[in-house]
Every structure is written in C-alpha cells, then in structure tokens.
Amino acid sequence: MSVGIFGLAFLAMLGLMLAGMxxxxxxxxxxxxxxxxxxxxxxxxxxxxxxxxxxxxxxLTSIPLFVLLGELLLRxxxxxxxxxxxxxxxxxxxxxxxxxxxxxxxxxAATSGSSVATAATVGTVALPSLQRxxxxxxxxxxxxxxxxxxxxxxxxxxxMIVYGSLTNTSIGKLFIAGIIPGLLLTxxxxxxxxxSSVLSGTVKREDKVPLAERLRTLQFLVPxxxxxxxxxxxxxxxxxxxxxxxxxxxxxxxxxxxQSGKLNWELLRNCFVSxxxxxxxxxxxxxxxxxxxxxxxxxxxxxxxxxxxxxxGLTATGFILALIVFYLILGMFMDVLSMQVATxxxxxxxxxxxxxxxxxxxxxxxxxxxxxxxxxxxxxxxxVVHGIRPDKGGLQDVIWGxxxxxxxxxxxxxxxxxxxxxxxxxxxxx
Amino acid sequence: xxxxxxTTAFGASTMNPVAATAATSSKKASTMKQRIENLLAxxxxxxxxxxxxxxxxxxxxxxxxxxxxxxxxxxxxxxLAVGSTIAFSLALMGRNHIRVDxxxxxxxxxxxxxxxxxxxxxxxxxxxxxxxxAFKVIxxxxxxxxxxxxxxxxxxxxxxxxxxxxxxxFALVAVGYAVHATRLLLGGHLDRLNHEFQPKSAKDxxxxxxxxxxxxxxxxxxxxxx
Amino acid sequence: xxxLSFKAIGQPLATGLIQKNKEQPxxxxxxxxTGLPIDVDYKxxxxxxxxxxxQLRVMKAGLFDFxxxxxxxxxxxxxxxxxxxxxxxxPDYATGAKVSKAWFDTVDQRLQQQFQVKLLAVxxxxxxxxxxKKPISKLADIKGMKVRVYDQNLAKFIELVGxxxxxxxxxxxxxxxSLGVVDCAVTGPSSANSAGWPEVTTxxxxxxxxxxxxxxxxxxxxxxxxxxxxxxxxxxxxxxxSKDIWAYSEELFQDALNxxxxxxxxxxxxxxxxxxxxxxxxxxxxxxxxVSKTSLPVWAEVCDKSNPGCSQKWTAAVGPVLGxx
Ligand code: NA
Ligand code: NA
Numbered sequence: 001m002s003v004g005i006f007g008l009a010f011l012a013m014l015g016l017m018l019a020g021m022x023x024x025x026x027x028x029x030x031x032x033x034x035x036x037x038x039x040x041x042x043x044x045x046x047x048x049x050x051x052x053x054x055x056x057x058x059x060l061t062s063i064p065l066f067v068l069l070g071e072l073l074l075r076x077x078x079x080x081x082x083x084x085x086x087x088x089x090x091x092x093x094x095x096x097x098x099x100x101x102x103x104x105x106x107x108x109a110a111t112s113g114s115s116v117a118t119a120a121t122v123g124t125v126a127l128p129s130l131q132r133x134x135x136x137x138x139x140x141x142x143x144x145x146x147x148x149x150x151x152x153x154x155x156x157x158x159x160m161i162v163y164g165s166l167t168n169t170s171i172g173k174l175f176i177a178g179i180i181p182g183l184l185l186t187x188x189x190x191x192x193x194x195x196s197s198v199l200s201g202t203v204k205r206e207d208k209v210p211l212a213e214r215l216r217t218l219q220f221l222v223p224x225x226x227x228x229x230x231x232x233x234x235x236x237x238x239x240x241x242x243x244x245x246x247x248x249x250x251x252x253x254x255x256x257x258x259q260s261g262k263l264n265w266e267l268l269r270n271c272f273v274s275x276x277x278x279x280x281x282x283x284x285x286x287x288x289x290x291x292x293x294x295x296x297x298x299x300x301x302x303x304x305x306x307x308x309x310x311x312x313g314l315t316a317t318g319f320i321l322a323l324i325v326f327y328l329i330l331g332m333f334m335d336v337l338s339m340q341v342a343t344x345x346x347x348x349x350x351x352x353x354x355x356x357x358x359x360x361x362x363x364x365x366x367x368x369x370x371x372x373x374x375x376x377x378x379x380x381x382x383x384v385v386h387g388i389r390p391d392k393g394g395l396q397d398v399i400w401g402x403x404x405x406x407x408x409x410x411x412x413x414x415x416x417x418x419x420x421x422x423x424x425x426x427x428x429x430x
Numbered sequence: 431x432x433x434x435x436x437t438t439a440f441g442a443s444t445m446n447p448v449a450a451t452a453a454t455s456s457k458k459a460s461t462m463k464q465r466i467e468n469l470l471a472x473x474x475x476x477x478x479x480x481x482x483x484x485x486x487x488x489x490x491x492x493x494x495x496x497x498x499x500x501x502x503x504x505x506x507x508x509x510l511a512v513g514s515t516i517a518f519s520l521a522l523m524g525r526n527h528i529r530v531d532x533x534x535x536x537x538x539x540x541x542x543x544x545x546x547x548x549x550x551x552x553x554x555x556x557x558x559x560x561x562x563x564a565f566k567v568i569x570x571x572x573x574x575x576x577x578x579x580x581x582x583x584x585x586x587x588x589x590x591x592x593x594x595x596x597x598x599x600f601a602l603v604a605v606g607y608a609v610h611a612t613r614l615l616l617g618g619h620l621d622r623l624n625h626e627f628q629p630k631s632a633k634d635x636x637x638x639x640x641x642x643x644x645x646x647x648x649x650x651x652x653x654x655x656x
Numbered sequence: 657x658x659x660l661s662f663k664a665i666g667q668p669l670a671t672g673l674i675q676k677n678k679e680q681p682x683x684x685x686x687x688x689x690t691g692l693p694i695d696v697d698y699k700x701x702x703x704x705x706x707x708x709x710x711q712l713r714v715m716k717a718g719l720f721d722f723x724x725x726x727x728x729x730x731x732x733x734x735x736x737x738x739x740x741x742x743x744x745x746x747p748d749y750a751t752g753a754k755v756s757k758a759w760f761d762t763v764d765q766r767l768q769q770q771f772q773v774k775l776l777a778v779x780x781x782x783x784x785x786x787x788x789k790k791p792i793s794k795l796a797d798i799k800g801m802k803v804r805v806y807d808q809n810l811a812k813f814i815e816l817v818g819x820x821x822x823x824x825x826x827x828x829x830x831x832x833x834s835l836g837v838v839d840c841a842v843t844g845p846s847s848a849n850s851a852g853w854p855e856v857t858t859x860x861x862x863x864x865x866x867x868x869x870x871x872x873x874x875x876x877x878x879x880x881x882x883x884x885x886x887x888x889x890x891x892x893x894x895x896x897x898s899k900d901i902w903a904y905s906e907e908l909f910q911d912a913l914n915x916x917x918x919x920x921x922x923x924x925x926x927x928x929x930x931x932x933x934x935x936x937x938x939x940x941x942x943x944x945x946x947v948s949k950t951s952l953p954v955w956a957e958v959c960d961k962s963n964p965g966c967s968q969k970w971t972a973a974v975g976p977v978l979g980x981x
Binding site: 039041042043045046049050052053054056057058059164170239240241290293294297298300 | 663697699703704705706707709710713714716717718719824825828830831832835837851852855
C-alpha cells in the first residue's frame, strides 16, 4: 500500500470520526477494509486470533478492576468525603479543587502503571464533586485528563517497562528517572491552574475552613489512604503485580463499604453497570486499535515515516525537536502503546547514535505518550474522562480543557531537553 | 437506565394516538432492556468480584504461606475475555460507545437522523462481523483440542465458548438496536430516532448517577450535622 | 524470471541478539542470502500486535508465508511441538540438537497435516537457567522458594524439586524479583542480562532446564509455488541458517554467563557480579530425572488426547537418544 493511499485511508477514518461514527467502528472499519483490500481473505481470517489475544490479556484486566475500585469508593461516599477533606486543605489555593485533582492523580499514579486507570479512577471520584461545586466542566475534565497522564510518568509505568524491554534499558533506572520529572510536571500543572485562575479574573477557590474542622476532616482520609496504601504498598513491597494490586484494592474498598453499612444490592448494581460501561467503551476501542494496528504494521507506513524523519541529518537537539513534532502528529491518531512499539526500534538507535542518553530518551518517549493520550482525535484519556463525566456534554469540552496541559507538556519536554539532569541525575546516583 | 426510555414514551403519547400504542410497546421494551441490563451487570460484577477474591487469596497465601494457586493471572485473562464482551453490550445499552459530537449538533435534523442511524447500524455490523469471524476461533480450538500452556492446562474451549457467547449477545443487542433505529427511520420518526440514538449530550436528562449523588449528599449533610 | 514476494512473522523485537544479528538480516536480505528470487517482508510479531500463542492459527489463515515459530507457546494448539523440548531432555547443546533432530520429522508431518505449514528448521535461544536473589549452592536449595516459571512443564518440575512455581510474564519478572514476588526466575542468561535481572539477583546456576526452541516454517501454499530445485535451495539455506544459529547461540550462552558473573570475555552484554554456582552431577541427575518423573507423563496426557499414540511415538524416536527404557 502506498503512502498516498494510506493518507487517504487516514483521512477517511478522520472523516468517519468527525461525522459522529463511533470511534471504535471508525478505526476498525478502516483497518478491516484497508487490510482486506490489500491482503484479501487471509487478512480477515487473521483478525479473530488477534481479537482473542487482546481480550485475553491479563495486563488489561487491571482496567476494569481499577475502575471498579474507583466506583466503590465513589458510590459509597468514601471518595466524596476524601475530596471534602483534601479540598479543606488545598481548596484555598486559587483554582481550588482543580489542585486536588492533580494531587490525587499524582498520588494515584504512584499506585498505577497506566494513565487510563489513573484518569478513570480519580475522574470517577472527582467529577461529581466538581460538578456539584460549580467548577467549569471544561477545566475540570482537562485537569483530570492531563493529571491522569502522570500515571505513566510516575512509577510504576507500563510504558516504561515496554520501553525498557525494547531497548535493553534498565527498568529500575527508568522508574527512578521518572520520579523528579513526575513531581515537576505535577507542580507545573498546579502552577498553571493557579495562574489561569488568577488571570481569569474570577478566582475560583473554596471557602476558608477553620483549623478544627480541617483536622476533623482528616478522619475522612483513613479509608482511601488505607486502600491506596494497600495498592501502593503491595506493589512497592513485593506482594503483588499491577493487576493483583488492583484486585487487592477492590477487596479493601469493598470491606470499607461494608463497614460503612452502605453495602447493598442497589449500590453494587450501580457500580457494576458504570464499571462495565466505562471499561466496555475503552476495551472496544483497544480491540479496534489492534485491528487497525495489524493493517498499519503490515503496510510498514509507521516505519517509513520514522525513517523519513530520521533521514534529515540533524543534530541530537534538532533530532529531538523533530521527534516532538513527529510524535505529536502520530500521537493524535495512534494508540500510544502501538505507537511506542512501532517507532522505538527505529528512533532509539538513531538517538543513541547521536549521543542521547537511553534513560533520558525513555522519559522523553513517555512524555510523548502522555501527550498522545490527550491530543484529539484519538486520545485515550480524553475518551476515558469524557466517558465518566456526569453531565453528558460534548467531547469538545475535554479536548479544549486539556489543550493548555498539552502545551505545558511540550514546554516541559523542552525544559527536559535543556536540563537533561532532571531525568538522569537521580538514576545516576543509584 | 429506565428514565430515558420512560420519558420518550411519555413524550410520544402526548403527540398522537398512534404513538400511544408505540409507547406501550416501548415501555415493555424498556422493562426488557432493564432486565437484560441487570442480568448482564450481575454477571459482569460477579466475574470481577470473584476474580478479586481469588487473586487476593492467591496473593496472601503466596506471601504468608508460600503456596501459590498458580493461575490467578490465567484466570484474570479469561475474566477479561468474558467480562469485556459483556461490557461491550452494557456500554452499547448505555450509549457509551464514544462518538465525536463536535459537529453533530450543528447538522440539520434529517442529517443528524441519517448519521445516528448510520452510527448504530455500523456498530451492529461491527458486532456481527466480530461474532462471525470469532466463530473460526471456536472451530479451530475444537479441531486442535487446544489446551492452555499453563499449570491448570485449561481446555481452551471452556473460556472461549463463554467469550464467544458474550460476543454473540453483543451482536444481537446491537442488531436489535439497529433494527429499531431502521424502523424509526422508515416510519419517519426522526425526532424519536435522534432522541434515542444521538451521541450523549447535555440535553439529556440527568441519570441515576445524579440521583445517587443527591442521595449521598443528603447523607453527608446529615453526617456533618451530627 | 518471476520474483516472489513473501511475508514473514519474526521473533519479537526485544528477543535478543539471535533475532537482531541472524534472523532479521537473513530475511531482510533473503534473495542475496539464498540465491532465490524471493523478497521477504519481515515483521517482528510484537509490532503486528499478534500474540505468539496465535502463530499457527495466523499461519493457517495464509496472511503470512514464513514464521519464526515459538515452540512452547504454540504447543497450545499443537502439543506435539513440545516433544522437541521437554523439561530435562536437553540439559546441554549437544543433547538438545540430537533430541530435536530425532523428533523433527514427526512434528513436520503433523504441522503439514493440521496447519498446512512445513517445518524447515529448529533452533534454540539456549539453555533456560536459574537466577536467584537468595544464596543457593545446588538446585535442591530452591526448596521453599518462589520461582518464576513460564509454562506448565517447568512448573511441575519446580514443584518436583520443592519450589513454589509462580507464572510471571517475562516483562514483569524484573519487577517481581526486585519486589520479592519471586525469589528465583528461569530464563536464558542472555535475556536475563539484557533485561537487567542481575540487578535484582545474586546467583546463577548454569543448568539447562529447556533449550527454548523455535522453528522456521513455511506455508505449503508458498512452498508449492517453488520449483523442486528452488525447494532444495531453500531447505539448504534454512539448514545453514539454523546451524549458524545453533553455534551462535552457544557462543552467546557462554558469553552471557561470563558477563553476568563479571568475567572475561564479555562482549555481548553488561558486566554484573553474580555468583556462578557450579553444576554438580547430582543437579544434572535431578534435571534428567524430570523427563520420566514429570515432563513426559504430563505432556503425554495432553498430547495423546489430541493425537493418539503421540507419546509412544516420542518414546520410540527420542527414547534411545536419552537412553530411556
Ligand atoms: Na504510575
Ligand atoms: Na492522541
């Protein structure tokens, strides 16, 4: 398939999406039609084993589990009260609860290897409170979609593991390297919320809460801290893998719900329905992405594009700058994990040949993946956060809301380019 | 959720007597829909609660007693295979399969109707397509007598036949919706078609989530006073 | 002269030096290396998003012409494959080569009949050995420890020795070791080196449980498009390739052991400081005993079910090589 035909197919997919066809169908349709027209019946017969392979992937099991965990904390009121407590402490800052969103995402990121799960859980917990307190839905959704991306920058991180195994880079070093950029990016997001809030003229902040009351709210933090502690602790102290820690979290959350006396069939049913709807939406898109990816990989277009970018004869800095543009564009259309697997084998050797540090490049790739998660039209975190919003508005809200954060990420990537030590200093002292 | 279909029925019945009969049948359909939804949600929830329990037992026994059930990860894979197909159906019934609606609202009514119809029909075709091609997986598994390369040595046909049943349910639900949408289109009920099949939007009434929220808030306020 | 264009499913990209230095170059320069008028479009399986357990099914669908077949994973659909590489049957390269040669034709016939795929060659990643983060001086020391395994056969063997087998995906194993989810893990020394396992372990025991075999196969559809002389040329080319890989694999194995233990020569990996445990005759006996005690009976049950007489055929063909009665 020539690059020209491929471009047309991509435009067709874009057209289908913008015309309001379901995202999953648009991706699968272009994948299936493209694949069958190029490779005939054998392509069709190859789809089914791929679909079973994706749906049978234990790593993805953590998605419904983390969503269910969030639902339990949410619907039993536990997360609401945590939010009350956090907002009592953080809400005075200009921007109010939006800071709590970012903080909660960063905290949760330390327990989750996936940005999608981070956005889903914290979003499920936060959005009703935000809506109730009259925050702009656009700003709320944006902060959650962007905050959720911290899930793959702050360790543990599925994307870092994939990068490490593709490039023979130490996964331990990558994890350590993610800590400083993760905390810095968190601060950048909060700084932006502060600034944009002040600039907007109508500074949104929560009422001052008396100290005694604030101290009293600390008790609301006990169940979530214990649940997060179990998830995080089981991961960090060698008791469980990611999916297992999610399951432990579900059991812990369930016992807190039971303890609060709110455990009943109605609550469980609501949790199940919401969890199924959110994860069904995400997983159907993932299935479609794999069908599309089969066609894309067969055509070899991703490689061709990567080679073209690589062939420009640039310096290391110029190369990274070109890659930012390249990944920005590719990330608009591709699932980030597919993007990683398809491009790293070509871009990594070039980067290393130009003298770029492998660990630094890993953090760079993860940042590019974070960016891809919140750029339309294919941005998984946009879909997730949109999927769980309580008021059912349009997708454009989350797209516009996340835009400033996408710009911050690009700016932050440039900062990392100027001060590479932000990523390489800590692992260098291991 | 019942509230959406209920309001549709009410709105239709005030319009004309013909639609009133449609309203009765629609009410029946809505009860049926809720029953299916409840059933699917129960199975879905049971799968993941059970998985969580098994994994917790596995993790604790491994840590505390050095005993491993050896297969919690395998079970997780099967849970996802079955659970995700059920989730596809529930997401469909809740209109959660995501669509970009940036331009949709600005289109004229007839075009919106056409696109809404096309969206559900394409989803039904996709569901039917997946179910159709997946049948080959079942056939191959039977032919080869495939057995998982795991400590449990699970005959693959067990999880795969349940997975397949889930895909068929998804296809049937989607085709059911598509047939319904087609009848609305051919009958000229464009408003109803648009109401029932548009991408979720702010115009939609608040759902049970918000009732739930209000209830929790009431309890909280009460709690704060005591 | 007609030029043919074939598609190949390769090993995953991260697999290591055999994939990088032997397999990929061979397929990418297929015409030059074989003298056949065939161009091959080579795709590592992970970039396609296809799971390795699905290789035989995808090959049967006919989308691809060649496959770099993973033996253990695909024995899910064709149990006979595993007869090439039962736990304990091949503790070293020489035995491994003999065992796989003795069973090759039987597997080839079966694959042709069931999947319309012809087996061209078989080659090893190399001995799968034990890495531990607790001190061990012999294999029996893993008693009571949690050991990462990758399949059913290995799990039974670890149980036999008294360890607790824990199935963990390769990508998760580094984390699982560092977290203490497992105390030991099994893989090839080269894979362990590049995945950084020596960062989180202290001991290596260079005793091969399995050879981690792979095969090259071609669909009959593609095979039958070739003239007899071309078929002969292709068979010869894959023979040469697999011989080359057997030798290279052994080199890499020794080199990776050196690297892990911080010795010289170490040219293919990073140097670490693992304690290398000497393999005792008792250890060797323990591993060899696994064939009759666990791996053959366990495998026979599965294989005979899908293909009556399978294990009998194996005992007849491979038994003499191993001196089994
Ligand atoms: Na994380
Ligand atoms: Na994107």
